[in-house]
Amino acid sequence: MTSKxxxxxxxxxxxxxxxxxxxxxxxxxxxxxxxGPDQTLRCPCGIVLVFSAQNQLLGMLRAQDILGGLRPRLTSSAAENRADRAFDVAVDPNLFRFYEYERAVGKLPEQIERPVVDFMQPLATTVNVDxxxxxxAYLMIHEGLDQVPVLEGERIVGLVSALDALRHIARLVV
Amino acid sequence: MGLFQRMFGKGSDEHLAALRRIREKFSLFRSLLDHQNRVLKDIGQLEVRSRRNLPIEAADVVAVEEAVAGLVEQMVELGGDSYAVLRERLSEVRREIRADAAGTRRVAPDEFVIPYDRLGRERAPSVGNKNANLGELRSRLGLPVPDGFAVSAWGFHRFLEANALREKIDALLREAGPAGPGERDAAAGRVRSLVVASPVPDDLRAAITDAFEKLSARCRDHRFAVRSSAIDEDGALSFAGQFVTLLNVGRDNLLESYKHVLASTFTPASVHFARGRGAEQFESPMGVGCLALVDAAASGVLYTRDPLDPDAPRMLVNAIRGLGAYLVDGVLTPDVFHVSRDDRSVALVRVAKKTVQLVPQPGGGVAEAPVPQADQERPAASDDQLRMLAGFALRVEEHYGVPQDIEWAIDHDGRLFLLQARPLRLVRRRTPAPAPPELHGRALAGGGTCICPGAGAGPVFHVRSPGDIHLVPDGAVVVAENPSPRLIAIMHRAAALVTRVGGAASHMATLAREAGIPTVAGIERAGELPDGMEITVDATAGTLYEGPQRELVDARRRETEPQADDAGAAPSPLRRTVERIAHLNLISPGDPEFRAERCRTLHDITRFIHQRAMEEMFGTARATAHKDRIGLRLKTDIPLAVDVIRLDEEHAGAARRGKVAEAELDSVPMQALWSGIKEEGWPSRPVPADLKGFLAVMGTNITEGNQPQFSESSYAFVSREYMLFNIRMGYHYATIEALLTAEPSANYVRMQFKEGGAPLERRVRRIRLICDLLRRMGFETSSQADFMDATLAYQDADTLAHRLRLLGRVNIMTKQLDMALSNDSVTQWYTDDFSRRLGLESAPAGRTGARPGGDVPIAKLPPEREGGAS
Known part of the structure; x- marks a missing residue:
């Protein structure tokens, strides 16, 4: 049996x-x-791809990235701009007390208009179609990725998801 | 020129030439639009006259023809020889107009001369109405009409034939060639001289002099009047200026006078009309009357009904001293009397001071003479005379069965004569009644312009896009944004038509009047009425009322129905003529039948030229070479390279070093559009430097490796009132053209939108989204694959400036939006989101997505075709 x-x-x-x-x-x-009701067209893997003005793929935006962008900020530090930073609440649960509900919701309309480029995952690692x-799979484990872009020549043509990788590896052993 | 030389330096002759060419084209384009606007108004007036069964002057028809001929020449100059076919179409339409008119002007053989004593009204086609009526009154009713005789139109025919005048006139007109109004007057003068210089043939001369000798023998006073009596067909084109009366004619100048009257039929209009078709078809056949001159002490006009109050039981009499010409010509203010129709009692309404009068001269002709002081403020006629006159008049009215307009005179012996009798055209109910007072509280909106009078009631149905037209239920009150000619499709089904903008002159107005649908334009608030609401449109008064107001509708119907005295008229030849001028066959520019070859009326030609002129200007501007060299680079913080080419010969704020600041854009449409772009702001700040981009499988542009030319700059042709802005924004380009003048019917905004970087189906979704937004702004849109064309016209400059600002924002909002439109649901989400941000009212509930042939889900479209649809 050959691997995919x-x-x-x-x-x-x-x-x-x-x-x-x-x-x-x-x-x-x-x-x-x-x-809308058209759930059949719902995107796979909960990912939105982010492109440049020249239609080049710049990165991916996941649900948690959006959540990160919506979170109320306690500081104005530039460091906050990267959503992969430890969530403040996780570091210090006491901080959550500062997140008064009204204040957090009140900030949402402003937060929600921020550009995705500030919160997306830039593309770093790619694999080749072959x-x-x-x-x-090993690369994804090593890099801690749920998805990895697939290159054909110089172009990205698709994404491999961890779930699909697991599904195919499972077939190898069963 | 010096300025440009400095701007562009030496060796830029080619660039200067390009700039000069485009400016010339533009100036031609503007003049053409102004011109066509005037033509539309003239056509509208002809139609209104035709609907009211008023006579139409050949001169007016000729004026419209000439104006359209001017348009055709401008179009050929603007667009080149491919439009020369319009000349043929115009000639053909003119031929048809003449063929219609010619059929009404046949002269039947008759005696040359008929004495009044044996002349009756049935002979009107031979001797003219004036002669025939006088004969009827004298020979059948025994009323006092001066003795005389008529020379028939057959005599006129003989005169022309004997002198080969038609051939001579044709030759003379051919020599003259095409001409403007001044030359036309001169040509008519030459024709008249030719007529007067020609001898009366022996047989006709013998008949006339014989009748004259007999008449002269019967009269004690040997002075006569020679009058024209045109053969006047109801409903035919009329040639004004052919009513000539020569007073105090004697034996010596009888034949000369006869020829002068004949010559008067050759007016500038009829002469021009004849050109190229042969004079015989368009001469107005002319009868002539010769009758004993009444040496009038007083004369005047009697109406058997008061035209201002036709239902009142009285007659109206005007009187002056001396001969009647001063009254008919309006030189003098007359005395006014009312005479009761019941008991003939006389009521003096006004005595005017009559200082002068017209009297016959001993040697022939007439002259003005003073009225003796004692007579100046005395009524010109006595009560007894007026009562007698009223008695005669009622007999005439009874005989003809319709109210009469009678010219009369009293000689120095106190004898009364009737000089002319004709049916009185009453203006009854022409002044629309005001709406009943109980409706005052129920008015929803007013101040509209009446396009076609009448009233109609029904449920409101908004037509917001061409697709809606097919959904209009029978009997609805249609509310449309624009006076779009497409609305013709509903005109025979709808109860009434209301447009939010527009005035009396538009292509649609013509169609509405033809269809007779109550139509009112320019009621802005009509757009706010909910779909389905029952309203009543009082088009006559330009007002909308709540609920169905049946009585008002019925009242207006009675007003607009043809009058009893109109019904007798036979309007067909005239109607046909007006149809050849005003009917509109070319409705939609997108229609394959919208071609020069399909122009069948003057209105068609005008409409076709209007459309093509805009397209030619558009195409010429875009094809102009050296845009970057003749343009000034716009100084702006928006990262768009825009070359601005100014079309006005003179402009303020001279350019410095080939650049122009935003504030120096002295173009109303450009300022409006640019302010929208600035308001939305350029969306993309620079990408963080550490981000690495990857080529990705996207639309055809990327996979084919043909990167769009980001270096290609955008450009704008501008004048104070005009803009053509070609904006290249990433992968799409939009071309926005606008003309904003003080004349709403000339104004328009047009946007074309094309291409994109995403796969075709996503580009198509973006086009659909933009179409949706633009329809909400009132645009008419059409699209094919990823190409969209949208137009908004007939609006005032402020409204269009606001729309342009929105267009500026839309262009920024939709930059590269196509890539995001992966399905119909998300497309709808963006549509609604943008609508909210732009402050556009949403489409009426229940009708979105239900347009036949409109919103087919993208999923059902055929797969993307090779190379997209660019």
């Missing part, structure tokens, strides 16, 4: 919602939440 290639198990790029990087969190939420499934 990354290109065989990837989800093609056009299945994901796309937005330009200057679009707002509100617009990203509309894309992610599959607005890369072996196991090789791809």
């Amino acid at each position: 290639r990354a290109g065989e198990i990837m989800i093609p790029l056009d299945r994901f919602p796309h937005i330009p990087y200057w679009f707002t969190l509100r617009q990203a939420m509309a894309e992610l939440s599959g607005v 890369d072996d499934l196991l090789q791809t």
Whole structure:
């Protein structure tokens, strides 16, 4: 039995919602939440792809990135801009007391208009379409990724998700 | 020129030439639009006259023809020889107009001369109405009409034939060639001279002099009047200026006078009308009357009904001293009397001071003479004379069965004569009644312009896009944003039509009047009425009322129905003529039948030229070479490279070093659009430097490797009132054209939107979203794949400036939006979100997405075609 290639198990790029990087969190939420009743078109993996003005793929925006963008800020530190920072509440549960409900909700309209580029995950690691499934899986484990972009030549053509990788690896052992 | 030389430096002749060319085109374009606006107004007036069964002057028809001919020439100049076909279309329409008119002017053989004593009204087609009526009164009713005889139109025919005048006139007109109004007057003068210089043929001369000798023998006073008596067909084109009366004519100048009267039929209008078709078709056949001159002590006009109050039981009499010409010509203010129709009692309304009078001269002709002091403020006629006159008048009215307009005179012996009798055209109910007072509290909106009078009631139905037109239920009151010609589709089904903007002159107005649908324009608030609300449109008064007001509708219907005295008229030839001028066949520019070859009326030609002129200007501007060299670079913090090319010959705020500041954009539409772009702001700040971008499978543009030319700059052609802005924004480009003048019917905004960087289905979704937004702004939109064309016209400059500002914002909002539109739901979400942000009212509930042939879900579209649809 031969192992699958990354290109065989990837989800093609056009299945994901796309937005330009200057679009707002509100617009990203509309894309992610599959607005309206048309749930069949809901995006896979809860990811929105973020593009440059030259239509180049810049990064990915996950649900938790959006949540990170909406969280009320206690400081104005530039460090806050990266959502992969430890969530303040996790560091010090007492901080949550400062998050008065009204104050947090009151800040939402302002927060929600911030551009996605400030909260997305930049693309760092990629695999090639011909890369072996196991090789791809190891890379994802190593980098702690739920998804990895797949390159064909110089172009990104799709994303492999951890869940799909697991599904195919499971077939190898059963 | 010096300025440009300094701006562009030496060796830029080519650039200067390009700039000069586009400016010339633009100036031509503006003049053409002004011109066509005037043509539309003239056509509208002809229609209104035709609907009211008023006579139409050939001169007015000729004026419209000439104006359209001018338009055609401007169009050929603007767009080139491919529009020369319009000349043929125009000639064809003119031929048809003449063919219609010619059919009404046949002269039947008759005696050359008929004495009044054996002349009756049935002979009007041969001798003219004036002669025939006088003969009827004298020979059948025994009323006092001066003795005389008529020379028939057959005599006129003989005169022309014997002198080969038609051929000579044709030759003379051919020589003259095409001409403006001044030359036309000159040509008519030459024709008249030709007529007067031609001898009366022997047989006709013998008949006339014989009748004259017999008449002269019967009269003690040997002075006569020679009058024209045109063969006047109801409903035919009328040629004004052919009513000539020569007073105090004797034996010596009888034939000369006869020829002068004949010559008067060749007016500038009729001469022009004849050009190219042969004179015989358009001469107005002319009968002539010769009758004993009444040496009038007093004369005047009697109406058997008071035109100002036709239901009152009285007659109205005007009187002056001397010959009647001073009254008919309006030189003198007359005495006014009322005479009761019941007991003929006389009531003096006004005695005017009559200082002068017209009297016959001993040697022939007439002259003005003073009225003796004692007579100046005395009534010109006695009560007895007036009572006698009233008695005669009532007999005439009874004989003809309709109210009469009678010219009369009293000679120095106190004898009364009737000089002319014709049906009185009453203006009854022409002044619309005010709405009943109980409606005052129920008015919803007013102040509209009446396009077609009448009233109609029904439920409101808003037509916001062309697709809505097919959904209009029968009997609805249609409320539309624009006076769009497309509305013709509902005109025979709807109860009434209301447009939020527009005035009396538009293509739609013509159609509405033809259809006879009560129509009112310019009621802005009509847009706020809820769908389905029952209202009544009083188009006559330009007011909307709550609820169905049946009595008002019925009252207006009675007003607009043809009058009894109109009904007798046979309007068909005239109607046909007006239809050849005013009917509109070319409705929609998108229609394959919208071609020069399909222009069948003058209105069609005008409409076609209007549309094509805009397209030519658009195309010419876009094709202009060296835009970057003849333009000034716009100084702005928006990262768009815009070359501004100014079309006005002179402009304030001279350019410095080839740049122009935003504040120096002295263009109303450009300022409006740019303010919208600034308000929304450029969306993308620079990407953080540490971000690495990857090429990705996106739309066709990327996969084909043809990166769009980001270096290509945007450009704008501007004048004070005009803008053509081609804006390249990432992967899409939009072209926005606008004309904002003080004349709403010339104004328009047009936007085309094309291409994009995402796959076709997403680009199509973006087009659909933009169409949706623009429809909410009142635009008419059409789209094909990822191309959209939207137009808004007939609005005042302020309204359009506001729309332009919104367009500026829309262009920024939708930059690269196509990539985000992965499904219909999210597209709808963006549509609603943008609408809210732009402050646009949402589409009426229940009708969105239900337009036939409109919103098919993208999922059902065929797969993307090769290369998209760019």
